[in-house]
Amino acid sequence: MAVDIQGIAGLLQASLDAKNNRQAEQSLRAEESKPAFSLALLQIVATDSLPQTTRLAGALFFKNFIKRNWVNEEGEHQLPRDEVSTIKSELIGLMVKVPPSIQAQLGDAISVIADSDFWERWETLVDDLVSRFTPDNAQVNNGVLQVAHSIFKRWEPLYRSDELYTEINHVLSKFATPFLQLWQNTDHVISQNENNAEVLKAQFSTLDLIMKLTYDLSTHDMPPQFEEHLGAIAGLLHKYLTYDNAALRSSDDDEAGPLESVRAGVFKVLVLYTRKYEEEFEKHTEQFIGTSWTFLTGLGPEAKYDVVVSRALEFLTIVVGIRKYAEQFNGSDVLSQVTEKVVIPNLSLRESDVETFEDEPIEFIRRDLEGSDEDTRRRGATNFLRKLMEQFEKPVTDVVMRYVDHFLAEYAKDRKGNWKAKDTAVHLYSSIAAKGVSTSAKGVLSVNSNIDVIDFFQKHIAEDLTTAGTEPLLQVDAIKYLYIFRSILSAPQWLAAFPLLVQHLNSSNYVVYTYAAIAVDRALYLLNDQNQPIIPRNSIVPLSKDLLQHLFTLITKDTKPEKVQENEFLIKCCMRVLIVIRDSVVPIMDLVLTNLVNITKVIRHNPSNPGFCYYHFESLGALIRFAGPTEPSKLEAGLFTPLTEVLSSDTDEFRPYIFQLLAALIHTNPSPVLSPNMQGILTPCLTPTLWETRGNIPALTRLLCNILPLAHAQIRAQNQLEPLLLIFQKLVSTKTHETYAMDLLETLTASFPPAALEKYWITILSLLFTRLSASKTENFTLRFIRFYHLVSASVERGLGADFFIKVADQVQENVFTAVYTQIILPETQRITRPFDRKTAVVSLTRTLADSEAFVERYSKRGWTITCQALLQLLINPPLPTNNTAGVEAAIEERDVDDLSFGAAFTQLNTCRQAPRDPWPEVQDVKRWVGETLKEADQRHGGRIGRFVGEKLGAEEKAALGAVMG
Numbered sequence: 001m002a003v004d005i006q007g008i009a010g011l012l013q014a015s016l017d018a019k020n021n022r023q024a025e026q027s028l029r030a031e032e033s034k035p036a037f038s039l040a041l042l043q044i045v046a047t048d049s050l051p052q053t054t055r056l057a058g059a060l061f062f063k064n065f066i067k068r069n070w071v072n073e074e075g076e077h078q079l080p081r082d083e084v085s086t087i088k089s090e091l092i093g094l095m096v097k098v099p100p101s102i103q104a105q106l107g108d109a110i111s112v113i114a115d116s117d118f119w120e121r122w123e124t125l126v127d128d129l130v131s132r133f134t135p136d137n138a139q140v141n142n143g144v145l146q147v148a149h150s151i152f153k154r155w156e157p158l159y160r161s162d163e164l165y166t167e168i169n170h171v172l173s174k175f176a177t178p179f180l181q182l183w184q185n186t187d188h189v190i191s192q193n194e195n196n197a198e199v200l201k202a203q204f205s206t207l208d209l210i211m212k213l214t215y216d217l218s219t220h221d222m223p224p225q226f227e228e229h230l231g232a233i234a235g236l237l238h239k240y241l242t243y244d245n246a247a248l249r250s251s252d253d254d255e256a257g258p259l260e261s262v263r264a265g266v267f268k269v270l271v272l273y274t275r276k277y278e279e280e281f282e283k284h285t286e287q288f289i290g291t292s293w294t295f296l297t298g299l300g301p302e303a304k305y306d307v308v309v310s311r312a313l314e315f316l317t318i319v320v321g322i323r324k325y326a327e328q329f330n331g332s333d334v335l336s337q338v339t340e341k342v343v344i345p346n347l348s349l350r351e352s353d354v355e356t357f358e359d360e361p362i363e364f365i366r367r368d369l370e371g372s373d374e375d376t377r378r379r380g381a382t383n384f385l386r387k388l389m390e391q392f393e394k395p396v397t398d399v400v401m402r403y404v405d406h407f408l409a410e411y412a413k414d415r416k417g418n419w420k421a422k423d424t425a426v427h428l429y430s431s432i433a434a435k436g437v438s439t440s441a442k443g444v445l446s447v448n449s450n451i452d453v454i455d456f457f458q459k460h461i462a463e464d465l466t467t468a469g470t471e472p473l474l475q476v477d478a479i480k481y482l483y484i485f486r487s488i489l490s491a492p493q494w495l496a497a498f499p500l501l502v503q504h505l506n507s508s509n510y511v512v513y514t515y516a517a518i519a520v521d522r523a524l525y526l527l528n529d530q531n532q533p534i535i536p537r538n539s540i541v542p543l544s545k546d547l548l549q550h551l552f553t554l555i556t557k558d559t560k561p562e563k564v565q566e567n568e569f570l571i572k573c574c575m576r577v578l579i580v581i582r583d584s585v586v587p588i589m590d591l592v593l594t595n596l597v598n599i600t601k602v603i604r605h606n607p608s609n610p611g612f613c614y615y616h617f618e619s620l621g622a623l624i625r626f627a628g629p630t631e632p633s634k635l636e637a638g639l640f641t642p643l644t645e646v647l648s649s650d651t652d653e654f655r656p657y658i659f660q661l662l663a664a665l666i667h668t669n670p671s672p673v674l675s676p677n678m679q680g681i682l683t684p685c686l687t688p689t690l691w692e693t694r695g696n697i698p699a700l701t702r703l704l705c706n707i708l709p710l711a712h713a714q715i716r717a718q719n720q721l722e723p724l725l726l727i728f729q730k731l732v733s734t735k736t737h738e739t740y741a742m743d744l745l746e747t748l749t750a751s752f753p754p755a756a757l758e759k760y761w762i763t764i765l766s767l768l769f770t771r772l773s774a775s776k777t778e779n780f781t782l783r784f785i786r787f788y789h790l791v792s793a794s795v796e797r798g799l800g801a802d803f804f805i806k807v808a809d810q811v812q813e814n815v816f817t818a819v820y821t822q823i824i825l826p827e828t829q830r831i832t833r834p835f836d837r838k839t840a841v842v843s844l845t846r847t848l849a850d851s852e853a854f855v856e857r858y859s860k861r862g863w864t865i866t867c868q869a870l871l872q873l874l875i876n877p878p879l880p881t882n883n884t885a886g887v888e889a890a891i892e893e894r895d896v897d898d899l900s901f902g903a904a905f906t907q908l909n910t911c912r913q914a915p916r917d918p919w920p921e922v923q924d925v926k927r928w929v930g931e932t933l934k935e936a937d938q939r940h941g942g943r944i945g946r947f948v949g950e951k952l953g954a955e956e957k958a959a960l961g962a963v964m965g
Contacts, residue, residue, distance in 0.1 A: 003031070003040040009050060012057040026650060032065055038079065039086055041065065045102060046094050055098070059105035066109045071116045073694070073736035088113070092128050096143030100205075103143055107150035114151040119170050125151075126174040133182050136189045138202035141182060145209035148175070152216040160220065168220060176217065176225035180233075183210050187236060197247035204248060204258035207240065211265025215272055222277050234284035241266045241291055253302040254352070260308050267292075267311030274318045289325065292316055296342045301350045306377055309346060313380030316342075317387045326391045335399040338388070344403065346381035347431070348424045349473070357473060361510035362566055368480075369518070382431040389432050389448070397450040400432045408460065419471040422460075426477045429456060430484060441525065442487040453485050454493065465500040472509040479504060479512070483519040486526060494534050498523055502543065505550055513554060517573035524576045533580065541584045544577055545591065551577075552595040561606040564599060568611035571599075575615050578622035579910065589627050593638045596620050600642055604651045614906060617657040621664055621910030628668025633675075636665055640677045647684075652693065656905050659699035664911040666706040674710040682707055682714070686723040691730065695905040701731075701740040702913075705747040712751045724748065725760055732767055735777050742783040746790055750918070754798040761807045769811060772823065785827050786836050789843035790918070801847040801854065817858075825869045835915050837873060842919055844870040845929045848944070849936030855943070864951040871959050874926055930964040 008031060015024035031037055044050060044058040069078050077084050091113075095106045118125060132144045152171065158164050186206050193199040214233075217223050226233060240262050250257025256264070270288055273281040292312045299305045319325045329338060356364045367374040389396040407425035410418045433453050434444040447453050464470045464478035482489070482497055489497065501523065504516035526534040540547075551574045556564055565571075578585055578592070585592060596619055607613055620639070627635055643658050666678055685704060690696050704724070708715070715721055724744070731741035745764065748757065757764075768784055792801040808816040828840050847854055847866055854862045922928045937944035948957055 003034050003037055005040050005043060007031075008037075008040055009044050009054055009058070012044065012061060013051070013054045015061075016053055016057055022650065028061060032069070035080065036083060038062060038065055038069075038083060039090075042087070042090060042094060045098065045106070052099065052102075056102055056105065059098075059102045059109075063105050063109040063112070066112050070113055073734045075116055088117075088122060088125075092125075092132065092144070092147055095147055096132060096140045098143070100142070100146075103146045107146045110147050111150040111154060115154065118151060119167050126171055130174060130178045133178055135185050138199075138206050141186075141206050142202075142209060145206065145213060149209060149212050149216060152213065155216065156219040165220070172217065172223045172225065176223050179210075179213065179217075180225060180229060182206075183236065184232075186210065187239075194245060195247075200245060200247050201258055204262055208258070208261045208265055211262060211269060214269050215265070218269070218272060218277075222273075222280060227280060230280065230284065234281070234287075237266050237269060238287055238291065241288070241295075250304050253304055256304045256307060260304055264307045264311050267308065267315050270315050271311065271318055274315065274322075278322065285319070285325070288315065289319055289328070293342075296346070301345065301352075303350075303352045307375045309377050310375040310380035313342075313346065313377070313384045317380075317384045320384065320387045320391060323391070326388075329388060330392055330395070332395060332399060335388070335392070335396055336402075339385075339399055339403055343381045343385050343431075344424065344428070346377040347385075347427050349420050354473070357511055361514070364511055365514055365518075365569070378427065382427070385428075385431045386434065389435075393448065394450060397432055397448060400428055401451070404429050419474055423473055423477055426461070426474075426481065430481060434484060438484065441522075443484050443522065445487055447485070447488055453488050457481060457485070462497075462500075465497075465504070472507070472512050475504065475507070475509070475512050476515050479515040479519050483515070483522060486519070486522055491528065491534050494523065494526075495539070498535055498539075502547065505547070505554075514567060514569050517551065517554075518569045521569070521573045521576040524580050535580075537580055537582070537584075540577065541581050544581045544584065545588045547577055548574060548588070548595075549591060552591075552599075555599065556595070556602075559602065561602050562608050565603045565607070565609040565612035565616075568609060568615055571612055571619060572615040575619040575622060575910075578619055578626070581626075583626045583630065585623060586627050586630055589623070589631060589634065592623055593635070596623065597638060597642045600646065604646050604649060604654060607651060607653055613654070613657070617654075617661065618908055618910050620661055621908045624661060624664045624668055625910050628665065629670055632665070632669035632671065636669070636675060636677060639665065644681065653695075655690075655693070656695045656699040657908060659696065659703045660908045660911045663699070663703040663706045664908075666703075666710070667913055672710070674707065674714075678707065679711060679714060682711060682720065683718075686720060686727065691727060694736075697731070697737055697740055698905045698907075701743050705743055708747045708751045712756070716752070716756055721752075721756065721760070725764070728764075729767060732771060735775065735780070738771070738777065738780045739783065742780075742787060746787055749787070749790060749794070749799075754803070762810050765804075765807050765811050769808075769815060769819070772819070781823060781827055782831060785824050785831065786839065788824055789828070789836075789840045792843035793839055793846055793919075795846050795850060801843070801851045805853045805857075820862075821865070825865055828869055829872055833915065835917050835919075838917070838919055838922060838925060841870065841873050841925055841929060842922060844873070845932050849932055850940075863947055867948075867952060867960065868956065870929070871956060874929065874959075874963060926963055933960075933964050 008028070011024045011028050011031070014020045015028065017024075041058050041062040045055050045062065047055065072078055079087075091106060091110055095103055095110070098106065114122065114125070129144050129148055132140060134140050155164065155168060186203055190200065190203050190207070193203070214226075218226065243262075244259070248257060248259045250260065274285060278285075292315055295312050296309065296316075299309060320329060329335065353364070356367075367376050368378075385396070385400070404425045407421040407428070411422035411425065429451075433448050433451055433456070435446040435448055436444070438444050461478045461481050464474045479501065482501065486494075498520075501516050501519050505513050505520070507513045507516065523535055524533070524540065528534055551570050555567065555570050555574075558564070596616070599616060600620075603613060603616070624635060624639075639661070643661055646654050646658050662678070662681065666674070669675070681703075684690075685700060685707070690700060704727075708724075715724070725748075728741050728744050728748070731737040731744065768787070771780055772784060788804060791799045791804050794800065805816045808819070828844075831837050831840055844866055848863065848870065854866060933944050948960055952960065
């Protein structure tokens with residue numbers, strides 16, 4: 001099957017049109033299984049005669065193709081070897097020729113390839129990069145540097161390891177010296193071309209990438225080559241921090257130009273070097289302090305300077321944290337200057353901020369929110385002031401409070417005209433009131449002892465929550481104040497403040513009602529020292545219907561899919577209310593169900609916000625969890641069709657969520673039989689293509705594990721056992737999916753009578769023994785042991801230790817001896833989960849009580865070492881677990897910044913199932929062991945007592961005697 005390059009180019013062009021996008025994407029996905037498809041994409045990207053939009057779409061599709069198809073779970077290449085080699089040999093050469101927008105996409109693809117292949121399977125890469133450096137060709141150099149940055153930036157978040165440091169040293173040995181030479185060449189070309197705007201801009205793009213790579217190469221240790229030339233590097237950093245040229249200045253007040261980008265890059269390197277390599281960089285630091293100060297007092301409020309200013313503030317924040325530099329800022333006059341000339345100008349609202357507030361409200365919220373990664377002046381100024389306060393708490397408090405009082409007085413003179421003065425006052429006060437790190441769960445945990453946070457709230461903040469006609473930004477300040485200091489308020493104070501927050505959900509202003517939703521969510525999440533909610537559940541239940549209806553109205557007021565899912569904060573608040581009211585959702589279930597189903601139907605057409613989608617499906621999970629046990633039929637009637645419609649559409653990213661919700665519908669339904677709807681989804685769940693998508697596997701396994709106990713008769717009648725076992729075989733062959741393989745096997749074993757599985761047992765154990773001998777992992781070993789104990793304990797179902805031994809003998813004569821003595825018994829003590837330990841106790845007890853093999857075949861040591869293992873387990877007997885803890889504790893938080901659309905599986909915490917006790921009849925474990933062994937002793941004519949006398953030492957006899965009474 002030859003690849004049709006013109007046809008693919010046409011499909012790529014069609015994919016750019018919103019009307020044809022889905023169809024074109026599907027057609028491209030159908031093409032990608034053809035040989036050399038990836039090379040066809042690269043050919044399209046390289047063809048100058050094609051429109052740039054088509055080439056860019058080709059680069060984007062190539063990047064995503066590589067993400068999906070480069071390696072499998074075991075890290076093996078999925079493309080033919082010659083295609084892999086061609087891609088590696090062609091990519092760098094292509095990258096240096098294409099425009100920057102296309103370079104960025106190819107750079108991401110190279111980064112994906114490097115993740116699995118660099119450097120052992122791509123040893124030539126660094127040499128290839130270095131060989132392409134030129135003295136003055138910016139386009140070629142930028143392509144090389146873009147590739148290098150896309151690979152080396154991976155290092156920063158990685159933990160130190162021998163493997164990582166070998167890779168870094170491999171790179172530095174080949175790359176660092178030519179890189180420094182390139183930096184010098186670039187500096188030289190810039191100096192020679194100060195009046196040539198075109199050359200300058202191209203070389204400044206190179207310089208911008210040089211700053212990024214200086215940072216990348218230094219994130220773990222300062223490269224020795226850099227340390228040798230640190231004086232020259234510091235000189236160049238300082239030169240380009242202060243360099244100015246009219247040709248490089250941005251004429252747009254909002255967009256940073258080449259000068260601003262390079263300066264921001266310099267500050268990023270300075271922050272790293274001052275924080276991490278203070279000793280080595282010490283003699284160069286001083287010059288940058290004065291320069292930064294001059295910068296901050298000289299740059300205007302235009303948005304184009306925002307990143308440079310916030311990075312300069314970050315640098316000074318690091319500097320102030322070093323005592324010898326901090327002393328430069330000590331003293332009332334200096335602190336006044338710092339506050340007046342640096343902090344206040346960067347903390348105060350600008351016209352551009354007010355415009356963002358009005359015109360791009362969701363953007364304003366994301367930038368403003370505590371914990372955002374956005375580089376903003378206000379956050380930079382706040383962090384700088386807090387660091388100053390750590391060093392000189394009382395003097396800073398005294399100086400800043402003078403300015404707070406001044407701005408409050410200005411506001412009092414003219415509340416309408418001077419409202420921005422109050423905004424400044426509130427932010428200044430918050431900056432010095434909060435101490436330590438603010439957490440996403442609890443906000444600020446420690447406050448400045450020199451001021452009274454609650455008193456300030458009552459005197460100055462509360463009025464903005466209660467007075468009609470207050471400026472919306474001051475209302476936001478008041479809500480944010482509650483949000484930041486939420487852990488400082490007492491329960492009675494929260495009871496007074498909470499209704500005010502709820503009231504602001506009715507605001508007509510987008511930012512006000514969104515911040516109210518954020519604060520309501522966090523307030524409902526707060527627990528006191530006794531792990532009880534600060535806002536009692538019974539105070540929320542009466543409000544819940546109106547609260548949820550209002551939130552749903554806000555979410556759906558603009559019906560376009562991208563607008564419905566724009567604001568994840570609103571749907572997160574819905575989720576929180578549903579989690580808090582628990583089964584009190586039942587009386588308002590119709591309202592919640594209708595709205596959540598309607599939202600599902602809208603967003604499935606164009607999923608664009610992973611955070612919104614996640615919280616939306618958590619909300620559905622909460623509804624199922626709390627209404628499922630009492631209203632299973634109604635829930636299934638309302639949800640089954642819309643959920644399965646999503647499965648039959650092409651919204652692949654929703655499938656793992658849908659499978660989890662269907663599993664939860666089955667799990668919460670108390671009926672002992674599977675509904676006809678759920679019977680109908682079994683066959684589609686066995687479709688092999690569904691199991692090829694990595695993100696589906698955990699959720700599909702959960703769904704099957706919930707179906708099997710209720711549908712084993714149907715499965716046998718329809719001959720579906722073999723497809724199930726083929727899925728197990730596929731999963732158990734990879735380390736990534738071994739957990740799901742074992743979940744499926746345990747459920748099959750517990751759900752089907754042994755006779756149904758009789759002809760498959762030898763194959764099952766063969767697969768398990770092969771994994772144990774060929775590619776054993778710690779997790780697989782423990783899961784195998786758990787499985788053995790489940791089989792061994794299930795004597796009443798026709799299984800047991802003797803059954804396992806008999807099958808093992810058919811796989812390989814006497815293999816059980818080695819597996820039992822070298823793996824099962826020694827590793828059993830490492831099992832930690834209470835129910836797993838209980839299963840092991842039941843297994844070993846029943847082996848001692850009734851196994852014939854351990855009496856006859858393994859009589860020498862088998863019975864003795866089994867008894868010793870049991871006694872070890874009984875030193876810390878598993879206790880019954882208490883599952884009555886508040887559900888809030890069970891439903892964890894998830895950072896939505898970690899979420900993205902794609903093949904990954906995201907666990908819905910509202911659908912998480914508590915571990916099931918396979919032996920609920922065994923409560924007092926020691927007592928049960930004693931009674932079981934005594935009964936067996938009588939049954940077998942005193943055999944247990946005889947073995948105890950013959951095979952155990954004095955200590956062991958005493959321990960077992962205590963158990964048997």
